[in-house]
Amino acid sequence: MAAPQRPVPPPPAPRRPAPAAPLGRDTSDVLQQIMAITDQSLDEAQARKHALNCHRMKSALFSVLCEIKGKTAMSIRQHQEEDPPDAQLLRLDSMLLAEGVSRPEKRGRGAAGTAATPEADLRVSCGGVSLLPCTRLLSHRLAHLFPPQACREFTTHVTNLLREQSRVRPVSSREMEHMVGIIHGKFSAIQRQLKQSTCEAVMTLRSRLLDARRKRRNFSKQATQVLNEYFYSHLSNPYPSEETKEELARKGGITVSQVSNWFGNKRIRYKKNSGKLQEEATMYSEKTSVATKVRGSGGQTSCQSTPSPGSCGPFPLTSGGDMVLTLRTLAFLQPPPGGAFLQPPGGVCLQPPAHSSWQRATTPQAASSPAEDSGSFNSDVSN
DNA sequence: TTCCATGATTGGCT
DNA sequence: AGCCAATCATGGAA
Numbered sequence: 376m377a378a379p380q381r382p383v384p385p386p387p388a389p390r391r392p393a394p395a396a397p398l399g400r401d402t403s404d405v406l407q408q409i410m411a412i413t414d415q416s417l418d419e420a421q422a423r424k425h426a427l428n429c430h431r432m433k434s435a436l437f438s439v440l441c442e443i444k445g446k447t448a449m450s451i452r453q454h455q456e457e458d459p460p461d462a463q464l465l466r467l468d469s470m471l472l473a474e475g476v477s478r479p480e481k482r483g484r485g486a487a488g489t490a491a492t493p494e495a496d497l498r499v500s501c502g503g504v505s506l507l508p509c510t511r512l513l514s515h516r517l518a519h520l521f522p523p524q525a526c527r528e529f530t531t532h533v534t535n536l537l538r539e540q541s542r543v544r545p546v547s548s549r550e551m552e553h554m555v556g557i558i559h560g561k562f563s564a565i566q567r568q569l570k571q572s573t574c575e576a577v578m579t580l581r582s583r584l585l586d587a588r589r590k591r592r593n594f595s596k597q598a599t600q601v602l603n604e605y606f607y608s609h610l611s612n613p614y615p616s617e618e619t620k621e622e623l624a625r626k627g628g629i630t631v632s633q634v635s636n637w638f639g640n641k642r643i644r645y646k647k648n649s650g651k652l653q654e655e656a657t658m659y660s661e662k663t664s665v666a667t668k669v670r671g672s673g674g675q676t677s678c679q680s681t682p683s684p685g686s687c688g689p690f691p692l693t694s695g696g697d698m699v700l701t702l703r704t705l706a707f708l709q710p711p712p713g714g715a716f717l718q719p720p721g722g723v724c725l726q727p728p729a730h731s732s733w734q735r736a737t738t739p740q741a742a743s744s745p746a747e748d749s750g751s752f753n754s755d756v757s758n
Numbered sequence: 759t760t761c762c763a764t765g766a767t768t769g770g771c772t
Numbered sequence: 773a774g775c776c777a778a779t780c781a782t783g784g785a786a
Contacts, residue, residue, distance in 0.1 A: 591765055591782055614775090635774085636766060643777065644764090 428542065441545045464563070467570040526562040530555055594637070598627030600659075602637050606645075607659040612733065613642055646734055 408423055430436075537551050594602070601623055606613050615623060620634045627634070645652050 593764065593783065633765075637764090639775070639777095640765070642775090 437545065464567050464570070467567065467574055471570060471573060526559065529562070530558050533558060594627065594629060594633075598629050601627045602634065602641070603655070603659045606638065606641055607656045610656070613638060614733070642733065
């Protein structure tokens with residue numbers, strides 16, 4: 376096996392008059408100074424830089440570096456004059472604009488008038504649901520993460536750095552252009568990625584909101600019944616406490632906020648249409664009446680939880696006394712259009728109670744506030 | 759398809 | 773924060 380070829384040693388340098396210091400040592404000194412320059416303080420570095428610039432070997436070293444670079448320079452890709460307009464970026468831009476996340480670029484004063492986007496235009500309508508807070512957040516995030524001047528500033532910084540370096544090492548203008556091109560490329564990649572993720576976030580939000588609307592389902596019969604029973608058995612004060620709401624939510628298999636919504640809607644609709652809902656009220660009253668009779672005749676008599684004193688079971692509506700009051704309140708609180716009070720099923724005509732204040736709009740004679748009743752069944756008893 | 763019922767949302771009020 | 777009133781959007785019956 377042949378011995379590997381050894382590189383041919385460079386021919387011995389022609390003899391010259393001996394310098395003040397050996398050449399090799401001098402060169403390595405200069406190189407060491409260059410290498411160490413980054414570890415020094417600014418002042419030290421400035422001083423060292425000046426010393427290097429004045430060094431008698433500087434021009435020789437510079438030309439050697441140029442030569443080495445000329446031989447070993449990587450093939451710098453001919454940088455494109457100007458990137459063709461990125462279709463994807465344009466699409467993302469127009470989408471963000473449409474979504475209200477970004478604002479149209481203002482091109483001079485004349486265009487500013489048409490480009491100005493009022494708050495109302497930033498509203499992302501999604502079936503009446505506003506995405507504005509989210510788009511504001513995204514817009515802010517986009518501007519914060521990617522300020523428009525960032526690329527320009529960074530490019531200027533790097534160019535200055537290269538100019539500075541060109542005093543100690545060869546930096547061609549082509550190389551600088553190449554570096555600028557790289558920076559622009561990187562920045563537009565970041566920009567594209569950021570815009571894409573923002574678009575995705577907007578789309579996700581939109582679809583979630585649409586789904587939330589679309590997936591509205593009527594409550595189960597169980598839930599409706601539980602809610603209606605409570606409502607009609609507390610007609611004088613249909614404002615369940617937080618605990619009661621939780622209990623109702625648990626029983627109906629819905630959330631507490633759905634219970635709140637339901638009571639909000641129910642109160643308003645009942646007030647608006649109490650005459651029509653009379654039938655429903657009677658139905659639920661009868662249901663609770665039957666349930667009460669069943670329980671009273673040897674059924675459940677034990678109290679499970681008592682959210683309000685004086686009532687038995689999870690809700691006051693299960694008590695017999697409550698039933699009586701349900702019928703009474705029904706009679707009191709649902710005046711016919713003529714204004715006369717209904718006669719309760721028992722046949723006894725009762726006077727209107729003073730606690731029907733939640734219907735103040737329709738029964739102005741009411742005096743007390745819901746807070747005074749506080750969902751307690753005792754308030755019904757007191758009347 | 760229309761109409762009504764109903765659950766959810768929003769803005770204003772206290 | 774809770775409530776009211778108005779409104780929107782969907783479900784479901786006719």
